[in-house]
Amino acid sequence: MPLYNRVALIGLGLIAGSMSLAMRKHGLAGEVVGTARSTESRQIARDINLCDVIVDTAAEAVKDADLVVLCVPVGAMAAVAAEIAPALKAGATVSDVGSVKRDVIEAVGPHIPEGVHFVPAHPLAGTEHSGPKSGFAKLFENRWCLIVPGDADRAAVDRLTQLWQGMGSNTDEMDADHHDLVLAVTSHTPHLIAYTMCGVADDLGRVTDSEVIQYSAAGFRDFTRIAASDPVMWRDVFLSNKDATLEILGRFTEELFALQRAIRQGDGPYLQEYFTRTRAIRRGIIEAGQDTEAQNFGRDNTEDAT
Numbered sequence: 488m489p490l491y492n493r494v495a496l497i498g499l500g501l502i503a504g505s506m507s508l509a510m511r512k513h514g515l516a517g518e519v520v521g522t523a524r525s526t527e528s529r530q531i532a533r534d535i536n537l538c539d540v541i542v543d544t545a546a547e548a549v550k551d552a553d554l555v556v557l558c559v560p561v562g563a564m565a566a567v568a569a570e571i572a573p574a575l576k577a578g579a580t581v582s583d584v585g586s587v588k589r590d591v592i593e594a595v596g597p598h599i600p601e602g603v604h605f606v607p608a609h610p611l612a613g614t615e616h617s618g619p620k621s622g623f624a625k626l627f628e629n630r631w632c633l634i635v636p637g638d639a640d641r642a643a644v645d646r647l648t649q650l651w652q653g654m655g656s657n658t659d660e661m662d663a664d665h666h667d668l669v670l671a672v673t674s675h676t677p678h679l680i681a682y683t684m685c686g687v688a689d690d691l692g693r694v695t696d697s698e699v700i701q702y703s704a705a706g707f708r709d710f711t712r713i714a715a716s717d718p719v720m721w722r723d724v725f726l727s728n729k730d731a732t733l734e735i736l737g738r739f740t741e742e743l744f745a746l747q748r749a750i751r752q753g754d755g756p757y758l759q760e761y762f763t764r765t766r767a768i769r770r771g772i773i774e775a776g777q778d779t780e781a782q783n784f785g786r787d788n789t790e791d792a793t
């Protein structure tokens with residue numbers, strides 16, 4: 488039995504596409520209806536049969552839907568919520584997959600009509616690719632999905648939790664502010680550092696010509712993968728999770744200064760102790776099944792040097 492008769496996905500990028508494919512693979516929805524902002528994305532989605540039905544507007548998509556999932560950039564959530572509000576079915580659940588929770592709750596919450604349940608969520612799964620062709624059914628398998636129920640109806644929260652578990656995710660519940668702080672540490676600030684490092688290398692690249700690209704296997708390449716993520720999505724993440732990101736960036740800067748001082752003073756024991764501690768973090772991630780143990784992420788890398 489499907490968990491929802493009709494699921495509407497607003498936005499048809501990496502996350503919505505992966506949800507549609509996963510829900511259909513596991514028989515979790517009777518019907519998946521999707522829509523995207525541009526004619527081009529909707530046409531691609533039709534061509535690749537991404538959903539059961541593709542419609543032209545968000546208001547049309549949510550009609551008679553039991554679950555509506557907002558899969559647009561965080562900064563676009565309020566406008567989409569305002570557009571769909573009058574068309575929502577009584578008793579339906581509205582959720583989202585935004586990477587920031589407090590801001591999205593404040594933007595979407597006021598538009599949710601009486602009798603409709605709002606259960607925010609965030610799948611901790613992604614790639615640097617975007618658009619309707621980037622989704623794949625296994626994206627959420629063995630990844631976490633954080634659900635931020637607030638005071639939402641318990642039955643609605645439980646059903647959404649079952650949906651994420653049905654798509655292969657582990658689930659946990661969290662308060663919105665705590666979510667935003669945790670994600671500032673584990674995702675948002677690392678992305679900012681990757682963007683910065685690529686910017687620095689780009690400036691340097693102008694001096695050293697192609698060396699930065701030619702020798703990028705030595706660690707820098709992994710920064711470039713992260714820094715290739717969708718610019719609009721990440722612009723919105725930093726504008727929306729401002730306080731937590733600034734808090735973590737402040738701590739990062741202090742640590743960086745401490746390492747800078749240790750290097751200047753030739754303090755080997757400090758550096759070694761620091762790097763021993765960080766190595767243990769990597770081991771913990773592998774033991775938790777959240778990354779591969781294969782050398783260099785399993786790449787065929789006979790040419791790589793560090």
Ligand code: NAP
Pocket residue numbers: 497498499500501502503522523524525526528529558559560561563567584585586587609610611612613614615616617618619621717720
């Ligand atoms: P994506 O592949 O770039 O797709 C975004 C979708 O939103 C597209 O269908 C796009 O329509 C639509 N859209 C963009 N701007 C819009 C606007 N102003 N109004 C209405 N629709 C708009 O994005 P994604 O990676 O799936 O991300 C979607 C959400 O998931 C974001 O909130 C993001 O924070 C969150 N998330 C992302 C990741 C990740 O790693 N990518 C992981 C977890 C959560 P068009 O194609 O027609 O432009």
